[in-house]
Amino acid sequence: MQINTTSFVSAPLTIAVVGLGKIGLPLAVQYARHGQRVIGCDINQEVVDNLNAGRSHIQEESELATDVPRLIRAGFFSATTSTQAAVCEAQVVVVIVPVAIDAEHVVNTAHIDAASRAIGDALQPGTLVIYETTLPVGTTSRHLRQLLEQTSQLQAGKDFYLAYSPERVSSGSVFHDLRMYPKVVGGIDAASTERAITFYRSVLDAEIIAMASTDEAEFVKLIETTYRDVNIALANEYACYADMHQLNVHAAIAAANTQPYSHIHTPGVGVGGHCIPVYPYFLFSNPLDHAQPGLADTAHTMLTLPRQARQINDGMAEYTIQRLEEVVGPLYQQSVLLLGVAYRGDVRETAFTSARLLQAALRYRDAIVYADDVFFNEDELKELGYTALPAGYEDRITAVILQCDHRAYHHFNFSPFSRCQVVLDGRHALRRAEIEAAGMHYLSIGDGTTLAVKNDNAQRLAKKTVS
Numbered sequence: 001m002q003i004n005t006t007s008f009v010s011a012p013l014t015i016a017v018v019g020l021g022k023i024g025l026p027l028a029v030q031y032a033r034h035g036q037r038v039i040g041c042d043i044n045q046e047v048v049d050n051l052n053a054g055r056s057h058i059q060e061e062s063e064l065a066t067d068v069p070r071l072i073r074a075g076f077f078s079a080t081t082s083t084q085a086a087v088c089e090a091q092v093v094v095v096i097v098p099v100a101i102d103a104e105h106v107v108n109t110a111h112i113d114a115a116s117r118a119i120g121d122a123l124q125p126g127t128l129v130i131y132e133t134t135l136p137v138g139t140t141s142r143h144l145r146q147l148l149e150q151t152s153q154l155q156a157g158k159d160f161y162l163a164y165s166p167e168r169v170s171s172g173s174v175f176h177d178l179r180m181y182p183k184v185v186g187g188i189d190a191a192s193t194e195r196a197i198t199f200y201r202s203v204l205d206a207e208i209i210a211m212a213s214t215d216e217a218e219f220v221k222l223i224e225t226t227y228r229d230v231n232i233a234l235a236n237e238y239a240c241y242a243d244m245h246q247l248n249v250h251a252a253i254a255a256a257n258t259q260p261y262s263h264i265h266t267p268g269v270g271v272g273g274h275c276i277p278v279y280p281y282f283l284f285s286n287p288l289d290h291a292q293p294g295l296a297d298t299a300h301t302m303l304t305l306p307r308q309a310r311q312i313n314d315g316m317a318e319y320t321i322q323r324l325e326e327v328v329g330p331l332y333q334q335s336v337l338l339l340g341v342a343y344r345g346d347v348r349e350t351a352f353t354s355a356r357l358l359q360a361a362l363r364y365r366d367a368i369v370y371a372d373d374v375f376f377n378e379d380e381l382k383e384l385g386y387t388a389l390p391a392g393y394e395d396r397i398t399a400v401i402l403q404c405d406h407r408a409y410h411h412f413n414f415s416p417f418s419r420c421q422v423v424l425d426g427r428h429a430l431r432r433a434e435i436e437a438a439g440m441h442y443l444s445i446g447d448g449t450t451l452a453v454k455n456d457n458a459q460r461l462a463k464k465t466v467s
């Protein structure tokens, strides 16, 4: 390997960060804050122009508004659409462009492939390339390595270093998470691991955990995200059990979790977002496994729990609608309002939101579905495939489902919904007393009240019939 180790450790580095999105931009700023020279690369010209003018396009991390202009002015940070130009100058390349799944749950690596080809085009001997995007196991050591080697005509492990280190932060708390969560690092060989650790020591304050390989480091991220999906599925099954036995699952889970080994998450109407409902598919639909004769069949019989968890969590939309029907009867031509289409509270993002499954389950019954979200206007809702509730239509609504717990909904004014019979609190975030005071039934997933509500309705109906 042709590289001067001393200069790598002691001199300021030039780092190319490829992908300047919600995670890439904070990473670039984190490195620049540590005195390194960072060149950010993005295919979006507007993003690059804004950054070079000192404007951050990422609102989720408030510190960026002051740090971006300061670091640009001081010459520690600049942005470009030419990944090749940045990589030519860089000793370290960090890649953080998205890998997602399509509607059929097939892993789509188009963005990271394009980024890798651009990096390979300009890769210099001795450079350290680190992937941070969440990836199916084996992607760095096989697929991406091959792309880099083909385009650069260099050999990983001989001419350049190659490592993987999953980004474990959450959008909205990136700088905090970078300080708090240990950095997991694995290289394709010992020298790559060591070099990546040296790099991260120069730009992070967190503990660093060395893994045996890039594959093992990739596995870590899939384990931690899939754990949460499986955990929520268990919580959802407990919720269904609680409904069946007229128990309150929220009280029961809270009490169970006072035992330090119990960490049950919160049940609800479904799981959305870029990560939790997506990364389980990286485990059981890994394209690299499917390309290997024999392995695909074996892989198919494994990981049954994550597969079931996905089904349980996606099935909660149907369960939710069935609970509504227990109170209001058939939903044919009934108007239902979805409160919140974002995938979680207080974010303006809809990736894999449960709102889409709830809407599908309602439309399957020929219900009329309206949506509201404080983060999206009428046109944006339309663009996303929802119909905003027209002004004055409140009194047509039979049922309301709280899909996401934006803080703005915690004290939602239900009084104009004069014919609404039931509010289903899908995130256990509303105040039951306020809803009941407005004359509506309150339901939440796992509150065990369904049968009680049914009996209550039957009694009221019987009284009406007798009188």
Ligand SMILES: NC(=O)c1ccc[n+]([C@@H]2O[C@H](COP(=O)([O-])OP(=O)(O)OC[C@H]3O[C@@H](n4cnc5c(N)ncnc54)[C@H](O)[C@@H]3O)[C@@H](O)[C@H]2O)c1
Pocket (backbone or CB within 6 Å): 018, 019, 020, 021, 022, 023, 024, 041, 042, 043, 044, 047, 083, 096, 097, 098, 099, 111, 112, 114, 115, 132, 133, 134, 135, 167, 168, 169, 170, 171, 274
């Ligand atoms: N968003 C999160 O909360 C989160 C949390 C942990 C880890 N991650 C990881 O970070 C990855 C990126 O997520 P994000 O939220 O930053 O995505 P994002 O959509 O906010 O940003 C991605 C950026 O990459 C750019 N890009 C796409 N293709 C490119 C290419 N070929 N070359 C250069 N730039 C390119 C896009 O223009 C965009 O600006 C995810 O796939 C995931 O693995 C995300």
